[in-house]
Amino acid sequence: MKPKLCNQCGAALTRRVVEDRERDVCPACHTIFYQNPLPVASAVVVDEARRVLLVRRKREPRRGMWCLPMGFAELDETIEAAALRELREEAGITGRVLGLLDVDSYASDFYGDLLVVSFEIERVSGQACPGDDAEEATYQPLDQVPPLAFPSNTKALCAYAARHGESWAIQDSFQRMEAGSEGAALLSDALLRLLDVHVREIAAGWLAEVRSNPTTTSYRKLEEDEAVSRAVVALSQFGHWLSGAGALVEVRAFYQNLGQERRRQGFALHEVLSSLTLLRKQIWEFARGHGVWSRPLEAYRVLELDRRIVAFFDRAMVHTAMGFESP
Numbered sequence: 001m002k003p004k005l006c007n008q009c010g011a012a013l014t015r016r017v018v019e020d021r022e023r024d025v026c027p028a029c030h031t032i033f034y035q036n037p038l039p040v041a042s043a044v045v046v047d048e049a050r051r052v053l054l055v056r057r058k059r060e061p062r063r064g065m066w067c068l069p070m071g072f073a074e075l076d077e078t079i080e081a082a083a084l085r086e087l088r089e090e091a092g093i094t095g096r097v098l099g100l101l102d103v104d105s106y107a108s109d110f111y112g113d114l115l116v117v118s119f120e121i122e123r124v125s126g127q128a129c130p131g132d133d134a135e136e137a138t139y140q141p142l143d144q145v146p147p148l149a150f151p152s153n154t155k156a157l158c159a160y161a162a163r164h165g166e167s168w169a170i171q172d173s174f175q176r177m178e179a180g181s182e183g184a185a186l187l188s189d190a191l192l193r194l195l196d197v198h199v200r201e202i203a204a205g206w207l208a209e210v211r212s213n214p215t216t217t218s219y220r221k222l223e224e225d226e227a228v229s230r231a232v233v234a235l236s237q238f239g240h241w242l243s244g245a246g247a248l249v250e251v252r253a254f255y256q257n258l259g260q261e262r263r264r265q266g267f268a269l270h271e272v273l274s275s276l277t278l279l280r281k282q283i284w285e286f287a288r289g290h291g292v293w294s295r296p297l298e299a300y301r302v303l304e305l306d307r308r309i310v311a312f313f314d315r316a317m318v319h320t321a322m323g324f325e326s327p
Helices: 079-091 151-179 189-197 199-212 217-221 224-241 245-264 269-289 296-325
Strands: 014-018 021-025 038-044 051-057 070-072 094-108 112-125 134-141
Touching (some): 038 079, 038 094, 079 094, 079 112, 112 151, 189 199, 189 269, 189 296, 199 217, 199 269, 224 269, 245 296
Antiparallel strands (some): 014 021, 038 070, 094 112
8 A cells, every 4th residue: 555644744745757757756755655566475385296385265356266375574584594494384295496487577456566486396294284374285287277366477387397397308208219109209309300301312422432441342342222222211211110119010021122132132230330421420420410518408309219219229239140141
């Protein structure tokens, strides 16, 4: 509530333009009454399952709605200490401030102008339980958060998701790759699609290398069109073959047939296996050249593809050798 009387001399205040803004001024003693927003601290606490701690409001404003644990900073208290205190009082959690997430100006019909400062906070101890100002306190999935009481809370959660989005994407992709789920989307799939667009370029680079490499001298006698066509087929199927167990039969048949064919053509086994190593090298160098190493997400994308390439070509070389040695 704005003051009506001067607290210095008791005179009625008037409105006057001071420092380019209209302000309350005492006409008797000339005291200027500056109005400042009230500081509010809020806490973003997210657990290992990516659920955020929310409380349901017991009092107005926005009674019955969900919000972050939050409240006004008090005198002789830092804004970080206010966030931790409100977290204890409203949700029963003791925490540790990890960093600033967002600062937002909010015009409240109930309280007036507010300055909402939101922090990312790590839970140290305690179990979620509602305090005096809350009806409930519980963790809810970040992707299923209900409408929140204050837009500043929504902004803070968006800032949190933006801060952690890349690391989550890396974790999820790694877990899917480790699980070996057939058809699961991985971050490196984007590079596989890029490889598919440039198959002829990669195949031509591979042919130039096998024809000049001392470990693959027999490949100099291959017809260029035949060699490139075979490499293009292999590269075109590469993404499909990496999709999971459903492609294992195709991979085995393709590379065993390749081994048998190269034996009939008079190639040495070590040359055939070396040619596959050089193809793997071409794929890796192309992917690496199109990666963005300045961002962790992009660096991981390239490294994930490398791991998939190595695993695939290990299998391909085994099947090629089996075909080569079969009667």
